[in-house]
Amino acid sequence: MPARTGEQFIDGLRQQSREVWIGGQRVPDVVTHPAFRNVVRSVAALYDLQHDPARKDEMTYVSPTSGDRVGLSFLTPRTRDDLVRVRRMMKVWVDYSGGMMGRSPDYLNRALMAFAAAADYCGENDPRFAQNLRRYYERVRELDLCLTHTLVNPQANRAAGPAGQADPHLAASVVRETDRGIVIRGARMLATLPVADEIMVFPSTVLRGKDEDRPYAFAFAIPCATPGLRFLCRETFDPNGTTFDYPLSSRFDEMDAVVVFDDVLVPWDRVFLLGDVERCNTVFSATGAVAHMAHQVVTKNVAKSEFILGVASLMVDAIAVEQFQHVQGKIAEIVYYLETMKAFARASEADAAIDRWGMMTPAWPPLDAARNMFTWMYPRMVEILQLLGASGLMGRPTRSDLDSEIRPLIDTYYQAARMNAEDRIRLFRLAWDVALSAFGSRQVLYERFFFGDPVRMQMATFGSYDRQPYMDRVRDFLKG
Numbered sequence: 001m002p003a004r005t006g007e008q009f010i011d012g013l014r015q016q017s018r019e020v021w022i023g024g025q026r027v028p029d030v031v032t033h034p035a036f037r038n039v040v041r042s043v044a045a046l047y048d049l050q051h052d053p054a055r056k057d058e059m060t061y062v063s064p065t066s067g068d069r070v071g072l073s074f075l076t077p078r079t080r081d082d083l084v085r086v087r088r089m090m091k092v093w094v095d096y097s098g099g100m101m102g103r104s105p106d107y108l109n110r111a112l113m114a115f116a117a118a119a120d121y122c123g124e125n126d127p128r129f130a131q132n133l134r135r136y137y138e139r140v141r142e143l144d145l146c147l148t149h150t151l152v153n154p155q156a157n158r159a160a161g162p163a164g165q166a167d168p169h170l171a172a173s174v175v176r177e178t179d180r181g182i183v184i185r186g187a188r189m190l191a192t193l194p195v196a197d198e199i200m201v202f203p204s205t206v207l208r209g210k211d212e213d214r215p216y217a218f219a220f221a222i223p224c225a226t227p228g229l230r231f232l233c234r235e236t237f238d239p240n241g242t243t244f245d246y247p248l249s250s251r252f253d254e255m256d257a258v259v260v261f262d263d264v265l266v267p268w269d270r271v272f273l274l275g276d277v278e279r280c281n282t283v284f285s286a287t288g289a290v291a292h293m294a295h296q297v298v299t300k301n302v303a304k305s306e307f308i309l310g311v312a313s314l315m316v317d318a319i320a321v322e323q324f325q326h327v328q329g330k331i332a333e334i335v336y337y338l339e340t341m342k343a344f345a346r347a348s349e350a351d352a353a354i355d356r357w358g359m360m361t362p363a364w365p366p367l368d369a370a371r372n373m374f375t376w377m378y379p380r381m382v383e384i385l386q387l388l389g390a391s392g393l394m395g396r397p398t399r400s401d402l403d404s405e406i407r408p409l410i411d412t413y414y415q416a417a418r419m420n421a422e423d424r425i426r427l428f429r430l431a432w433d434v435a436l437s438a439f440g441s442r443q444v445l446y447e448r449f450f451f452g453d454p455v456r457m458q459m460a461t462f463g464s465y466d467r468q469p470y471m472d473r474v475r476d477f478l479k480g
């Protein structure tokens with residue numbers, strides 16, 4: 001089947017009866033429920049972009065198996081040009097939301113592509129797992145499915161591993177194996193975009209390699225509508241208002257959910273790793289998946305930095321504060337963040353190399369720097385919006401105010417040096433949705449944590465970056 005349209009994505013959701021809970025109630029239909037319908041439409045709009053006749057070659061490629069045109073984010077890169085091509089496609093998707101939808105489907109498509117290309121890694125002890133991964137990738141690519149994922153065990157007692165929790169089934173674990181598959185009980189946090197078609201449940205917590213950790217060591221993927229699978233959502237940040245009042249939150253609240261497995265049967269053909277602690281601890285790096293995911297992330301970071309630079313520059317221009325030195329400095333700071341992200345993206349492609357699986361994999365050090373530095377760059381960019389907007393971020397009437405009899409007052413008192421009142425309010429409401437709303441605060445938390453705990457990511461850089469040549473050089477220098 002060729003790349004899907006938005007309508008086909010929505011039809012797919014309608015056909016699945018998943019168990020999603022919000023506000024103490026089970027959601028009968030995510031397509032129409034107020035907490036989900038707007039983000040469903042936004043994801044659908046991404047799929048529609050694949051069918052823009054002017055973008056066909058930019059967004060899709062010919063499937064090596066079916067001959068259909070499938071989404072380019074599934075492409076297995078063999079050359080540096082392939083990586084650039086994939087990045088350009090991903091940029092179209094992330095630009096759609098100004099980088100505010102971290103879970104456009106390309107993010108996990110890149111991961112699955114890499115897992116499949118390196119499937120032999122998962123199949124070294126059991127060749128069935130390699131075959132399962134390849135088949136699953138092909139299925140997701142050909143049906144153009146949208147994936148969510150969950151990696152982290154519940155945040156109960158971080159002083160102990162999953163087996164040391166008060167309840168051994170708090171963290172999702174294998175409770176038994178049957179001739180049909182494995183049975184999973186327990187929970188994982190946190191899956192963003194529970195309106196996806198399927199969920200990948202992959203390892204991330206580093207397991208210690210003792211026998212007690214084996215039940216927690218697995219990788220699999222199942223439909224979100226699998227019996228016993230429950231998504232417990234936070235409250236929505238989508239106020240279901242107008243896009244004038246809530247330009248981002250009314251469109252891009254992807255939702256986050258804790259995932260509960262109530263004795264969920266995972267068929268054998270969907271199991272990719274089982275009981276293999278060592279492989280679970282290394283699968284992201286050994287397959288190159290982490291680099292391909294980070295390549296999408298740095299593309300998103302570029303889009304998000306460009307968006308914030310645009311918002312900040314329009315604000316500064318509207319209220320005519322551009323002549324102040326510190327204002328110029330703050331705008332320049334955003335420029336530096338943007339250029340840093342662009343440079344990391346280009347460096348990762350320029351230094352890309354064919355890996356042991358035959359994939360052209362972007363260089364890891366610049367992507368590692370990008371993923372870590374954005375955890376503080378993004379909160380700082382949000383702070384800059386607050387510092388530039390000041391009280392203007394609170395003087396922000398709604399569409400209803402503008403349509404009321406107080407409109408003449410608004411036109412007078414909310415005008416800006418270079419913008420009429422309505423345009424200025426529209427802009428400052430956007431800045432508020434980036435920098436202050438519940439949606440905006442969640443974006444900050446997302447950027448700090450979604451790729452992992454920044455503290456442990458830095459420890460990983462410390463442990464893996466080859467600093468020896470520089471130590472040797474300084475030692476030689478000291479010897480005189």
Ligand SMILES: Cc1cc2nc3c(=O)[nH]c(=O)nc-3n(C[C@H](O)[C@H](O)[C@H](O)COP(=O)(O)OP(=O)(O)OC[C@H]3O[C@@H](n4cnc5c(N)ncnc54)[C@H](O)[C@@H]3O)c2cc1C
Nearest residue numbers: 149150151152155158190191192445446449450452453455
């Ligand atoms: C908005 C949002 C969306 C997300 N979406 C997804 C998703 O779609 N899929 C997914 O799988 N995950 C998702 N995540 C989860 C993300 O992967 C985790 O937040 C991240 O890995 C950190 O884990 P944690 O939240 O459990 O923090 P914890 O591990 O509980 O850390 C809490 C605090 O304790 C410290 N700490 C804990 N253990 C250690 C240690 N061993 N050494 C040093 N310090 C430690 C941390 O530094 C931190 O300060 C999302 C997170 C957020 C905030």
